[in-house]
Amino acid sequence: MALKDITLGQFFPGSSPIHRLDPRAKIVGLVAYIVALFLADWFVTYAVLLAVLAIVVKVSTVKVKALLKGLKPVIFLLVFTAVLNIFYTPGTPIFSLWIFTVTYEGVLHAFFMVVRIMMLISCTFLLTYTTSPLALTDGLESLLSPLKKLHAPVHELSMIMSIALRFIPTLIEETDKIMSAQRARGADFDTGNLLQRAKALIPLLVPLFISAFRRADELATAMECRCYHGGEGRTRMNRLRFRPGDVMFIVGAVLLAAVIGVMGHFGL
Amino acid sequence: MNDIIRTENLTFRYTTEEGAAPTVLDGLDLSIEAGSFVAVLGHNGSGKSTLAKHFNAILLPSGGKVYVDGMDTVDESRLLDIRRQIGMVFQNPDNQIVASVVEEDVAFAPENLGVPSEEIRTLVDDALKTVGMDQFARHAPHLLSGGQKQRVAIAGVLAMRPRCIVLDEPTAMLDPVGRAEVLSTVKKLNRERGVTVVLITHHMDEAAQADRLIVMHDGKIVRDGSPKEVFRDVEGLRALGLEVPQPVALMYELRRSGVDAPLDTLDADECAAALSKLLS
Structure with a gap:
């Protein structure tokens, strides 16, 4: 058993523009992208999202192979989703075998579902590959800090x-x-x-x-x-700072989600 | 008042559920002068670690008082003031490093104290330089050697700018190289920065390097004096189950066989000088 191979929260250090983004910008960007993924429902929107993902991967210098490796554990889930969708989506039948009927809509639905899950996992891995665990926790704490008012x-x-x-x-x-x-x-x-x-x-x-x-x-x-006494009155040595690039990244990601939402609404 | 730590009739008992409470510390009166280098020697179970934990209010006395720079450790409103005055370093460096980057860990204490970010930076850089770990600032602690980790732990305490550092067997888990690194760092702090050092140890050669040596046995202070005075009493220490440094042991054996050898040779150099004087 090779314990050293555990890849929990794996991080590939680098100095690409994606690596240098504020962790909060990356987390918000990821959420916006995931929303966009669920708003997309036809070839055009999926193509746009795939193109965006490809560009970000390219800029981040993360190897495509490393991203695909992350998909390995979910192959079963992918196959399962595909099979369910192929057989259980009602619509125009292509052929049927005993009680199973394959529909045109089913094949399309399965295809989109599989692509969606793959992109979902890839973009999440992209975040952990390009952000150090420490930056990630700092970013999360900062983003969730409004919840402190609710005593979370x-x-x-x-x-x-x-x-x-x-x-x-x-x-x-x-x-x-x-x-x-x-x-x-x-x-x-x-x-x-x-x-x-x-x-x-x-x-x-x-x-x-x-x-x-x-x-x-x-x-x-x-x-x-x-002198640890909880989070009260605590300061940080490395404060997170939004730079213009981070703001642009967030605006871009939210715009993308909005555009995909509108396009999806018109059935593209 | 020049005492950084003062205890008055300090008594400590663990409270067990049965009510039977063994006394760990038994009426200790002790003053530690600011700027001194004090070693505390004693067996496992002699109460030396328990004593150390009273110095920064991790444990509170069952009887008697502990004053840190004039502040009573029972006073909860002064707790942070007490803890930033008395830095504490423990045996296992792995279990006192909090962050996964060296400089983040050193920043932990000033962050807790609410120091502004820019000042933390200077405190951290300064602390790392003092222990000679500045080139490892961005490293992951688990990839360092034991001696290096323990120096990071010392830096983590130094970043509070404490007046006194209490080290509880800091070299017990280290190899000889690591031990030498840690000990020279501690001595440097005492001499160059004037930081009071309380070193708890069971290595005789480490204890011999202090200005003052306290020997504990069954929760009581049984010897208190300069290392030369304390180690002179070879038989008394052996009766307590403690050994003396090898140079002293050698001189003691010589005396027993009739040679008039001095018993105040604490290190090899002094020992060699005394021997050559005897031979000439």
């Missing part, structure tokens, strides 16, 4: 997220160590059926959890020692 624990959530990200490599290293230690005592993690393998994980998970709790305890003390 926005600061706490973003703190939890950034600490979780900080401890992923530490806990992976620890897992490796415990696995080696248990292997040295004769534990077998790699053979046997599913149930046996799941059982073999118990001697791994128990020490891992105990140590994680101990770490959490020590970290909490260390944070208190460094």
Whole structure:
């Protein structure tokens, strides 16, 4: 098992204009783009959105291969959606087989649905590929800060997220160590059926959890020692700043959603 | 008043559910002078870490008082003032680094204190330079060595500009190179910046480098003096289950076999000088 290959929240550092955008601009842009995706419903609008995505990918210097790799885990979902849409959309039948009827509308619907999901996932991955996890949490905290008025624990959530990200490599290293230690005592993690393998994980998970709790305890003390007392009155060293480019990006993304909405309304 | 930390009859008991409470600290009277370098030596369970946690109000006394720069640690309204005066560094560097970028982590304490952004920048750069980690400012902490991580942790505390740093066995998890890095950083802070240092340790050679050495046993202070005075009493320390630094041990053995060797040789150089004097 290669634990080092875990690609959670993967980030490809770079210096493209997309990398340099304010994380908030990117998040708003992504939301606008997703809205546009759901407003689109014919070839013209999909083509426009695909062209926009292609341009952004090109500018971001993210490899298309890396984006397609992100689609791998959802292949099943894609096939499932396609099959459901092909068989269950009523309309002009092309041919039927026993109780299954394939309709012209069904094929089209399935095609659009699959393209939509693929683009949805690709643009989300584009955000995490070009934004460091830290910038992402900062951006989210800043965007959600109006919710603080409703007593939503926005600061706490973003703190939890950034600490979780900080401890992923530490806990992976620890897992490796415990696995080696248990292997040295004769534990077998790699053979046997599913149930046996799941059982073999118990001697791994128990020490891992105990140590994680101990770490959490020590970290909490260390944070208190460094005057942590929640989000109140807290300042940041690197403040997020909107530059003209960020504003233009957001305006562009919202305009795109609006234009696609209008075009979709006219059935394009 | 020149004492940065002062305890009066400090007593601490853990409260257990059964009510049976073992006494961890037993009536300690202690003053730590501002600008001094104090080492606290003792066994596991001697109460030295518990004592350290009283210095910045992580633990509050069950009896007696702790004053930090004249402020009572029980006074909740002064809590942040107390904690920014007394920086605390723990054993495991991994469990005290909060952020996934070195400089972000160092900025954590001033951010909590609400320092304006531009000033945080100067505090962070200065702290990283002081511990010699400025070239690693944009690195991820988990890729650093143990000694480097511990120096980042020290920088994280320094960014509060504390008057005193309490280090609780900071070298226990480090290799010899890391230990030397951390110790020289701490000594430099004490000498060049005038920061008061309280070093809790069970390494005799580290304790020997302090100005003042306190030995704890069963929640009580059993020895208090300069390292030379304390380590002179080889038999007394051994009775407490503590060893003396190797140069002192060597001299002690020589004395037992009838040579009139001095017992105040704390490091190898002093020891060599004393031996050559004996031989000539």
